[in-house]
Amino acid sequence: MGNREDLLAGAKRCLMEKGYTATTARDVATAAGTSLAAIGYHFRTTKALLNEALAEAMAEWGEELGRALAQDAGPDATPEQRFEAAWERIIESFARLRPLWAIQFELIAQMDRAPELREAFATANRQARLGLAEIFHRLDPAADEAAALALGGFHQALLGGVAAQWLVDPGSAPSAKELTRTLRTVAGEFGQRRPGPGRPGPDGAPGPRSAT
Template sequence: MGNREDLLAGAKRCLYDKGYARTTARDIATASGVSLAAIGYHFGSKEALLNAALEHAIEEWGDDLARLLAEEAASDADPATRFAATWDKVVQSFATTGPLWAVQFELLAHVQRDPALRESFAGATRPARLGLAGLFGHEGDEETALSIGAFYQAILSGLAAQAMADPAHVPSGRDLLNAVRTVAAGLGAGDT
């Protein structure tokens, strides 16, 4: 690995161990075995490096989850079964990715005061929504995928918060499926 990759790996470790606000440039340099000056040279600032490391960690989580789902998915599974199984895998992933979600929730508290951080989060929203729609097998026009992805993003964020606060009582995929069916039935089929 080169200095840039070492810095990203070190920054990711620091994010998980110390969080965003408590991580110093010196922490990252120590964790990565790279000089302090290399942070500025490769990323411009500690914050830009931490943002890049967080983006990378989120992409890794999405790639790992997609790979796991692809390996275990039955190609002939009906949409309801796929929905429940996918959410079960997402919930299971929280056991190993808790620090990633903790950092994201920490950053949400700072988004209103940090325009660069807000821009980073906003820039990640569209691809995240499209990725979530794809993860659940939705294909078709981009506008619909974005809408469906926003719905899944809301569920994902809520589940992550519940997993952090009360991991023993996070809803299962089947629980979510039953809730969606109940809500949809209450709204009336075909109504817009």
């Protein structure tokens, strides 16, 4: 590898070990086995180097997660079984990819001061939503992009929420089975018919009275 590739590899190692804000130019140069001047020559600034290294690391993470989720639960699997199998693989990946999840949450607080990061994350978020809709619902994003973005947004919100819980306390974060059971409960509640005026609700309580 040349100095540029060495610097990117060294920056990625530092990001995984130290995080974004704690990584210095000297850290990267030492990890890459290059001089400090090489950073300025190839990237102009340490921030530009870290941003490119982060983009590469996130792309690699996305590819790894995509490969894991692409493993089908079986041709006869129900949507519920596919959902649970996918979440088992996602949760297994948290331990391997913990530093990248931590960096993403670290950078959210800095996006107002780093518009280039906001733009990069927005682009990555859009692609992630389309990919998640394709994985979980077998929906071709090109066929119905609006539906794919909406469905993918739901799964992305779930993914980020579970990741946050896992980073804080892995032992108490929901399992794939618990997520499946809870989603079934919520879907069942949405499917319940709302009691009409005077009719008892599902718990036996009277329904709302009509205005007279």
